[in-house]
Amino acid sequence: MPEISIVLVEPLYEGNVGFTARVMKNFGFTQLVLVNPCPLGDDAIMRASHARDVLENAQRMTIEEIYREFDFVIATTGEVSKSVCTPMRMPYYSPAEVREIVADIDGSIAILFGRENWGLANTELARANLICTIPTSKVYPILNLSHAVGILCYELANLPRGTYPLAGPIEMDSLYQHIETFLDKIDHPDFKRENTMLLIRRVLGRTKLTTREVSTLHGLMRRTEWHLENKE
Amino acid sequence: MPEISIVLVEPLYEGNVGFTARVMKNFGFTQLVLVNPCPLGDDAIMRASHARDVLENAQRMTIEEIYREFDFVIATTGEVSKSVCTPMRMPYYSPAEVREIVADIDGSIAILFGRENWGLANTELARANLICTIPTSKVYPILNLSHAVGILCYELANLPRGTYPLAGPIEMDSLYQHIETFLDKIDHPDFKRENTMLLIRRVLGRTKLTTREVSTLHGLMRRTEWHLENKE
Numbered sequence: 055m056p057e058i059s060i061v062l063v064e065p066l067y068e069g070n071v072g073f074t075a076r077v078m079k080n081f082g083f084t085q086l087v088l089v090n091p092c093p094l095g096d097d098a099i100m101r102a103s104h105a106r107d108v109l110e111n112a113q114r115m116t117i118e119e120i121y122r123e124f125d126f127v128i129a130t131t132g133e134v135s136k137s138v139c140t141p142m143r144m145p146y147y148s149p150a151e152v153r154e155i156v157a158d159i160d161g162s163i164a165i166l167f168g169r170e171n172w173g174l175a176n177t178e179l180a181r182a183n184l185i186c187t188i189p190t191s192k193v194y195p196i197l198n199l200s201h202a203v204g205i206l207c208y209e210l211a212n213l214p215r216g217t218y219p220l221a222g223p224i225e226m227d228s229l230y231q232h233i234e235t236f237l238d239k240i241d242h243p244d245f246k247r248e249n250t251m252l253l254i255r256r257v258l259g260r261t262k263l264t265t266r267e268v269s270t271l272h273g274l275m276r277r278t279e280w281h282l283e284n285k286e
Numbered sequence: 287m288p289e290i291s292i293v294l295v296e297p298l299y300e301g302n303v304g305f306t307a308r309v310m311k312n313f314g315f316t317q318l319v320l321v322n323p324c325p326l327g328d329d330a331i332m333r334a335s336h337a338r339d340v341l342e343n344a345q346r347m348t349i350e351e352i353y354r355e356f357d358f359v360i361a362t363t364g365e366v367s368k369s370v371c372t373p374m375r376m377p378y379y380s381p382a383e384v385r386e387i388v389a390d391i392d393g394s395i396a397i398l399f400g401r402e403n404w405g406l407a408n409t410e411l412a413r414a415n416l417i418c419t420i421p422t423s424k425v426y427p428i429l430n431l432s433h434a435v436g437i438l439c440y441e442l443a444n445l446p447r448g449t450y451p452l453a454g455p456i457e458m459d460s461l462y463q464h465i466e467t468f469l470d471k472i473d474h475p476d477f478k479r480e481n482t483m484l485l486i487r488r489v490l491g492r493t494k495l496t497t498r499e500v501s502t503l504h505g506l507m508r509r510t511e512w513h514l515e516n517k518e
Contacts, residue, residue: 077433082423104426189443191314194336197436201309204433205440211421 057162058210059085060203061120063178066170068094072101072109073200074167079105081207086112087120087164121181125161125220126262128152129174129182130202132195143179145256146187149209155184157213159262161220165206170199180252183259221268229268230255236275239282289394290442291317292435293352295410298402300326304333304341305432306399311337313439318344319352319396353413357393357452358494360384361406361414362434364427375411377488378419381441387416389445391494393452397438402431412484415491453500461500462487468507471514 060078065071071094075086086108094109102109121127131143147155156163166182168174179185188205190197197205221229233254234247242250263271292310297303303326307318318340326341334341353359363375379387388395398414400406411417420437422429429437453461465486466479474482495503 073430073433076426076430079426080422080429080433082425104428188440190312191443193314194308194311196336197312198305198308198432200430201305201312201433201436204429204436208420208437208440211423 057085058083058156059087059124059162059164060207061087061089061115061164061166062091062199062203063089063117063166063174064169065091065167065199067199068092068098069101070170070199071112072098072103072105073198074203075102075105075108075112077200077204078207079108080204081211083207083211084108084111087115088112089115089117089120117178120164120166122223123162124164125222126156126159126163127166127182128156128163128184128186129166129179130168130186130188130206131173131179132187132190132197143185143187146185147260148189149186149206152184152186152206153209153213155260155262156210156216158216158218159220160216160218161222165210167199167203181255183262184256218262219264221263221265225265225268226258226263229258229263229271232272232275236279239279289317290315290388291319291356291394291396292439293319293321293347293396293398294323294431294435295321295349295398295406296401297323297399297431299431300324300330301333302402302431303344304330304335304337305430306435307334307337307340307344309432309436310439311340312436313443315439315443316340316343319347320344321347321349321352349410352396352398354455355394356396357454358388358391358395359398359414360388360395360416360418361398361411362400362418362420362438363411364405364419364422364429375417375419378417379492380421381418381438384416384418384438385441385445387492387494388442388448390448390450391452392448392450393454397442399431399435413487415494416488450494451496453495453497457497457500458490458495461490461495461503464504464507468511471511 060074060083062071062074065088071088071091078084078086098109099106131146166174166178186206188197188202230251234251237247237250292306292315294303294306297320303320303323310316310318330341331338363378398406398410420429420434462483466483469479469482
């Protein structure tokens with residue numbers, strides 16, 4: 055399988071952390087990462103049941119560290135109403151589509167789940183490679199956290215190890231920095247900058263660039279920059 | 287959607303019943319049936335959250351009533367080791383396969399989930415049309431009840447209404463009775479009877495017979511019986 059970690063961002067209820075550990079192990083996942091979680095006590099241990107090891111081996115990381123360490127980051131969000139088609143949460147992919155997309159990745163993947171009451175902040179979502187939304191009923195779309203984790207784990211279980219060598223987070227960061235500089239050079243307006251970068255991150259994020267492709271994109275931008283600087 | 291009911295058979299923990307109601311409603315299902323459940327109190331209501339209506343409208347039925355009332359009954363079981371290939375629990379289908387199978391049904395479907403500690407009894411399984419097993423890790427295959435329900439609901443959500451007119455439970459019962467009588471007439475040995483009937487129930491159960499097909503099978507048996515009785 056690709057190395058998939060489940061990341062809970064500021065979970066509020068220890069019972070949900072325990073249930074998450076359990077359902078992860080049910081589908082063969084053992085790498086749990088916690089970002090600033092609630093205190094974990096007996097209730098978490100009880101609900102983890104025979105997945106106490108997953109709970110106890112959970113790593114603590116910051117959002118910054120997650121985007122620095124993982125090759126591919128998937129952020130989950132609740133279903134958004136059609137009227138809120140912001141580039142922050144669109145386009146989104148179903149768990150089955152995510153399975154297709156990540157199936158051939160050879161690299162580390164993090165799946166982010168937000169707080170029980172309001173999910174992930176835009177700042178936590180912005181750098182994700184792609185957004186995943188579990189299709190739910192409009193009448194009552196709010197899944198319990200551990201049920202959402204369970205459905206992702208069910209879909210992503212038993213993936214064969216991919217062979218697709220992803221560019222790492224450092225390479226991708228340097229590409230995005232280059233693009234930002236490039237946008238400066240073509241006088242891209244400041245007020246549009248954030249949304250444009252978000253869109254570029256989403257498009258390039260989900261295309262799963264290889265190291266070679268990243269370097270080709272750098273080359274194309276450098277070539278364009280040369281012509282911009284040397285125009286008569 | 288086909289009319290799908292979720293049936294919990296003797297659930298032991300009210301929290302799981304509440305969580306079940308919630309995850310059902312998350313995927314658009316509202317018909318919960320309880321067979322001899324534990325007492326339901328505050329914990330069930332709390333975990334049902336905004337699906338309190340599903341919990342409160344839950345019907346109480348017996349296993350007998352379920353097999354009498356529903357056109358198609360799916361029994362869920364934990365994954366069985368390969369060494370226990372009994373006809374009782376084999377062959378089994380994954381939730382995705384079940385989706386394919388039930389997709390075109392026009393009729394009422396019940397999905398049975400057993401007790402948290404030991405699942406469904408053989409007597410409760412025996413008459414099911416088919417067996418569904420969620421593929422899990424061998425290391426820790428025991429899913430929490432509500433997580434198992436959630437995965438089935440996720441797979442079966444948003445099915446279009448089928449157009450396939452199933453023979454009802456009364457017609458199917460009369461077919462199985464005819465087959466039993468027929469087996470008597472051909473001196474089928476008693477000690478094999480139970481397993482043979484189980485196999486026949488499974489095969490005919492999952493083929494989703496129409497009323498017309500049932501009557502053709504009756505006709506074929508009657509014709510054979512006539513020849514058995516009128517042989518020289």
